[in-house]
Amino acid sequence: MAANPSPNGASADSKYAIEARNLNVFYGGFHAVKDINLKIERQKITALIGPSGCGKSTVLRAFNRMNDLIPVARTEGEVLFHGKNIYDPDVDAVEVRRRVGMVFQKPNPFPKSIYENIAWGARINGFKGNMDDLVEEALRGAALWDEVKDKLKESGYSLSGGQQQRLCIARAIAVKPEIILMDEPASALDPIATLRIEELMKDLVKNYTIIIVTHNMQQAARVSDYTAFFTVTPERTGYLEEFGPTKEIFTNPKSKITEDYITGRFG
Amino acid sequence: MAVTNQGMPPGTFPEGDQYLDFVRRRRRVGTFFRTLFFLATVLGIVILATLLLDVTNDTFGYVAVQNQVDPETVIDRYYKERMLSMPRTVTSEDDVVLAEGVAVRANAIGFFGYAYYQERTDTLRALALDGVEPTAENAASGQYFLARPLYIYTSERLLRQRPEVAAFVDFFLQNAAEVAQEAGYITPGEQDLAEGRRLWQETTGLTASPAANTLPADSVIRAAGSSTVQPITARVAERFKAETGFAGEVVVEGGGTLAGFRRLCRDQDIQIANASRAMERPDVNTCRGNKVEPLAFDIGTDAISVVVSQQNDFLPAGLTREQLRKIFIEAERWSDVDPSWPNKPILRFIPGADSGTLDYFVSQVYGDSLDDLPREDLLAILETNISAGRLRALNAERPVEERSTEEIYDLVIAEVIKPRVVESWSFTESLFRRAEIEAAVAEIPNASMEFRRWLTWEFIRSPQSSVPTLAGIRTAIFGSLWVTLIAFLVAVPLGVAAATYLEEYSKGTRLDGIIETNINNLAGVPSIIYGMLGLAVFVRFFGQITSGLAFGIGDPSTANGRTILSAGLTLGLLILPLVIINAREAIRAVPRALREAAYGLGATKWQTVRSHVLPYALPGILTGVILSVSRAFGETAPLIVVGVSTFIVIDPSGPFSKFTTLPAQIYQWVSRPQEEFQRIAAAAILVLLTLLLLVNATAIYLRNRFSRRY
Numbered sequence A: 001m002a003a004n005p006s007p008n009g010a011s012a013d014s015k016y017a018i019e020a021r022n023l024n025v026f027y028g029g030f031h032a033v034k035d036i037n038l039k040i041e042r043q044k045i046t047a048l049i050g051p052s053g054c055g056k057s058t059v060l061r062a063f064n065r066m067n068d069l070i071p072v073a074r075t076e077g078e079v080l081f082h083g084k085n086i087y088d089p090d091v092d093a094v095e096v097r098r099r100v101g102m103v104f105q106k107p108n109p110f111p112k113s114i115y116e117n118i119a120w121g122a123r124i125n126g127f128k129g130n131m132d133d134l135v136e137e138a139l140r141g142a143a144l145w146d147e148v149k150d151k152l153k154e155s156g157y158s159l160s161g162g163q164q165q166r167l168c169i170a171r172a173i174a175v176k177p178e179i180i181l182m183d184e185p186a187s188a189l190d191p192i193a194t195l196r197i198e199e200l201m202k203d204l205v206k207n208y209t210i211i212i213v214t215h216n217m218q219q220a221a222r223v224s225d226y227t228a229f230f231t232v233t234p235e236r237t238g239y240l241e242e243f244g245p246t247k248e249i250f251t252n253p254k255s256k257i258t259e260d261y262i263t264g265r266f267g
Numbered sequence B: 001m002a003v004t005n006q007g008m009p010p011g012t013f014p015e016g017d018q019y020l021d022f023v024r025r026r027r028r029v030g031t032f033f034r035t036l037f038f039l040a041t042v043l044g045i046v047i048l049a050t051l052l053l054d055v056t057n058d059t060f061g062y063v064a065v066q067n068q069v070d071p072e073t074v075i076d077r078y079y080k081e082r083m084l085s086m087p088r089t090v091t092s093e094d095d096v097v098l099a100e101g102v103a104v105r106a107n108a109i110g111f112f113g114y115a116y117y118q119e120r121t122d123t124l125r126a127l128a129l130d131g132v133e134p135t136a137e138n139a140a141s142g143q144y145f146l147a148r149p150l151y152i153y154t155s156e157r158l159l160r161q162r163p164e165v166a167a168f169v170d171f172f173l174q175n176a177a178e179v180a181q182e183a184g185y186i187t188p189g190e191q192d193l194a195e196g197r198r199l200w201q202e203t204t205g206l207t208a209s210p211a212a213n214t215l216p217a218d219s220v221i222r223a224a225g226s227s228t229v230q231p232i233t234a235r236v237a238e239r240f241k242a243e244t245g246f247a248g249e250v251v252v253e254g255g256g257t258l259a260g261f262r263r264l265c266r267d268q269d270i271q272i273a274n275a276s277r278a279m280e281r282p283d284v285n286t287c288r289g290n291k292v293e294p295l296a297f298d299i300g301t302d303a304i305s306v307v308v309s310q311q312n313d314f315l316p317a318g319l320t321r322e323q324l325r326k327i328f329i330e331a332e333r334w335s336d337v338d339p340s341w342p343n344k345p346i347l348r349f350i351p352g353a354d355s356g357t358l359d360y361f362v363s364q365v366y367g368d369s370l371d372d373l374p375r376e377d378l379l380a381i382l383e384t385n386i387s388a389g390r391l392r393a394l395n396a397e398r399p400v401e402e403r404s405t406e407e408i409y410d411l412v413i414a415e416v417i418k419p420r421v422v423e424s425w426s427f428t429e430s431l432f433r434r435a436e437i438e439a440a441v442a443e444i445p446n447a448s449m450e451f452r453r454w455l456t457w458e459f460i461r462s463p464q465s466s467v468p469t470l471a472g473i474r475t476a477i478f479g480s481l482w483v484t485l486i487a488f489l490v491a492v493p494l495g496v497a498a499a500t501y502l503e504e505y506s507k508g509t510r511l512d513g514i515i516e517t518n519i520n521n522l523a524g525v526p527s528i529i530y531g532m533l534g535l536a537v538f539v540r541f542f543g544q545i546t547s548g549l550a551f552g553i554g555d556p557s558t559a560n561g562r563t564i565l566s567a568g569l570t571l572g573l574l575i576l577p578l579v580i581i582n583a584r585e586a587i588r589a590v591p592r593a594l595r596e597a598a599y600g601l602g603a604t605k606w607q608t609v610r611s612h613v614l615p616y617a618l619p620g621i622l623t624g625v626i627l628s629v630s631r632a633f634g635e636t637a638p639l640i641v642v643g644v645s646t647f648i649v650i651d652p653s654g655p656f657s658k659f660t661t662l663p664a665q666i667y668q669w670v671s672r673p674q675e676e677f678q679r680i681a682a683a684a685i686l687v688l689l690t691l692l693l694l695v696n697a698t699a700i701y702l703r704n705r706f707s708r709r710y
C-alpha cells in the first residue's frame, strides 16, 4: 500500500477513501451480511443506520479487519483501500488498523494514565517525534486538552464517560489514521456529552474520513453527509438497502423500507 | 397497601394477604440460606481456630526437667574435695576429736555440732557469722545461717486412726526438748512445741494420749528419713518403749528427708517421716495426690558452731561468709584472709567426708546452686567433671578460660548437669492439672518442673538434633525456602508462558486440545505420583546434573541426586498445572474491549499481550502463584519419595545440597513416640503456618501494588 501522500490522508487519485465490494461476512455458518457494495467518500461523515442486528457493526469492523479477532468470523469479497484489497494475503491487518482507526461503543481507555493512553499507540507504531507535543496535539484535536492538561498523570478511568470517549478519539487520532470508524460512539453517553462528540466529529472531518454506526436517526441526520441504510432478509442476513446523501435518504428515500424505518414505522 | 391484579383475571398473581404470605415465604427461604451460609462460615472459623489452638496447646506447657547429674551433688563434691585436700586439715567423724584438737591450738579453726561446743565453752570460742551470734535463739529463728529446723511428719489420718502413732507423737513432743539436747541439737522453742501440741489435740480430738496398755501389742511404728533427725527419733523411740510400756515395736531408719516424705505419702509404709527441711510444694502435692494430708511437728534445730581456741587472740568475735569460704578452701595462712592477722598457717579441723555436717556446711557456705558460684569454681567444676577429650575439644573451639562466666555456666549445665526433659504437658494440662503435674514431677528423681515455651528463637535458630530440647528447625527452614524458590523459578515463568500461549496463541488445533486436557488432568494427579516422577527423572536419570557432578561442584555425599534441585524441580512440576490453570483464568478475564482498543491502534498480538493483557491479568496470575507456592511450601509426600534427608544438621548451601524441609521435619517428629517430639512438631507447625502467612501476605501486598491500576 502506498504511504499517505498528505498528513490528513487525502489522496488525489480518488475521491473515495475506502470501498466495499461484494462484501460478505459469516459467523461460522451464519451469513451475517451479504453483498455489501459501499463507497466511502473522503473527508465526509458516512452514517451506517438500520435496525438492531442488521450487521452495521459487522460491516464497520470489516473496514479495518477487526472481525479477524473473532475466531468464527469469515470475510468474503473485497475492501479496497488506496486501490488495494485489505484482505489480500500480503496485507498485514496491523497496518490496516493503524491507518483505519476505531472508536468503540463503550469508552475503553487503557488502565493507564491519560498521557500513556495516547502515547502508547504512537510508541508501538514507532513514533520518533516529541511525545509531549503529540499528546497535546491529539488531546486538542479531541477537544479534551483544556479539561485534562493539569492531570495527564491521572488514570484514564478518572474521567467522565464523555471525556473517556473523547480520550479514545484522541488516542485514535494520535496514530494519524486516514479513516476513523466509530461504532455508536455516543450510545453510552448523556445528551450533552453526545452533542460534544457530534461537534467534535464535525471538526475532525476536516482532516479525517469518518464512518459512524448509529441507531440514533437524529444523530445521523445532524452529523452525516452520507447515510447507508441496512436491513435484514427474513433469514436475518443483513444487506445494504439504500445508500445516498443524508438529505436525500431522510427527505426522499427511494425505498419503501427505508421510508418506514426513518419515519419510525419499523424497527 | 394491598397488591391487586389490575385488569387481570383474579388469581393470575397472588393478591392481598395471599401475596403478603407469599412474600413472607420467599423471605423465609432467604433467611434459611443466609443462616446456612453463616453456619458454614462459623464452622470454617471454628475449625481453623481449633487447629490453631490445638497446635498452640502443644507448644507451651510444663515439663519435667531431669538433671542427669544433680547440681547439688556436683557442687558438694567439688567443695568437699577442695576442703579435704587443703593442707593442714584434720578430719574426723568424731566431733570430740575435732573439739579437742581446736581447743589446744591457737592457730586452729574447726566446726561441728552445736552441742559439743556447749560442753566446752571454757576452751573454745564460737564465732558469730555475718554478725549473728551462734545462740540457740538465733539458730531457732533461722537468722544464724548454719542452722536448720528439724521436723517429724505424720499424716492426719494416721494420727486419728492409729492410737499408737498418736501416743508416740505426743510422747515425742513432751520429750523433744530433753532429747534434742541429749543428742546435741538446739532444743525446740516453747512456742513451737505448744503449737505442735495444739495441732495434735485438734487432730486427734483428745486432750491426752491413750494409755499405752490400750495400744495394740502387735503394732509397729516405723519412722524413716533424715539421718540428722534419726538419732533424736531413735532415742525417743527407746524411751517411749521403756517409759510407757508400749508392747509393740518402733523401727527407725534413715534414707534422707526426701525418701522419708515419699515413704510417708506414696508408699505409705512408714508412719513418721524424719525431715531436716519443711515440705515444699511438690512434696505436699505428692501427698495430696495420694490423699495424704501431711502434718509437721517442729522438734528442734540443728546448728553448726564454727569455733577457735580460747587461746586465739587475733580473730575478731565473728567472721563473714566470705572469710569463712576462704579459710576452708583457699587461704594457707591467716594473713591471706586478712592482712592484719598473723602470718601463721591455718590449722583446720573438719568433720569427715561421710558426715552430714560437712554436707550441710558446704551447702550453706558455698551455696547449693550453680548460679551462686564464682567463675573460677564454675570453671574448675567444668574441668573436673568432663573427660579430657571433651575438654580438649572445647578448648579447640575457644579456650574455656577465655569464655564469659555465662558461657561457662551454660557449659557446666550442658556438659555436666545435662538436664533432660523427661516428661511434658500441654498448655491446658498445665493450666488445669497443675497439682497432678507437680505430683508427677515429684516422683521423678532429680527432676524439677519448668514452664517451657517450645517455640523459641533458639528453636528456630538451631539445627536438627536427636534430643528434642536441643533440636531446631533452621536447616528445615532453609531447605524449605530453597526448594520453594526453585519450584517457583521453574513453575511461574513456564506456567505463565504456557497459559499465555494457550489463551492468546493457541489456534485450537488437536495438539492444543491434547495439551489442554493433559494440563487439567495433571492438576488432579496425587502429589505422591509427582514424587515418583521426580525420583525417576531428576534423582535417577539426571542424577549427575541434579547432584552437581556434571558441573564438578557436587558434594560427594549428595552424589545420589537427592538434592534441593531435584526436590525443587519436582515441586515445580507439581505446581505447574496449578499456575497454568489460574493464569489462564486470569488471562481469560481480561475484557475484550481492552484487547480491541490495543488492536484498533495497530498493535501486534505480542504488543497487546505484553502491554495490556498480562499486566491486567497479573493480579489474578499472582493469586494462582500464591496458592501454588503455598502448596509447594507445605508439600511433604513427594519430597519423601524424592529423598529428603532424615537427619541433617548442616544448612543447605545451594541447589546441590542435601536438604530437609519444614513439613518433612514435622512429619518425622510427629511419627516419633516421645511426647517431647510432639511438642517441637507443634512448635514447627506454628512456624510453618507463620511462614506461610508471611509468604502469602508479601505476595498479596505485591499483588495489590501491581493491581493499583489506573
Ligand SMILES: Nc1ncnc2c1ncn2[C@@H]1O[C@H](COP(=O)(O)OP(=O)(O)O)[C@@H](O)[C@H]1O
Pocket: A027, A030, A032, A051, A052, A053, A054, A055, A056, A057, A058, A059, A070, A072, A236, A238
Ligand atoms: N461474534 C459473533 N459471533 C456470532 N454472531 C455474531 C457475532 N457478532 C455479531 N453476530 C451476529 O451478526 C449479526 C449482526 O450483528 P452486528 O453487526 O453486531 O449488528 P448491529 O451492529 O447492526 O446491531 C447479528 O445477528 C449478530 O447476532
Ligand SMILES: [Mg+2]
Pocket: A056, A057, A058, A213
Ligand atoms: Mg452494533
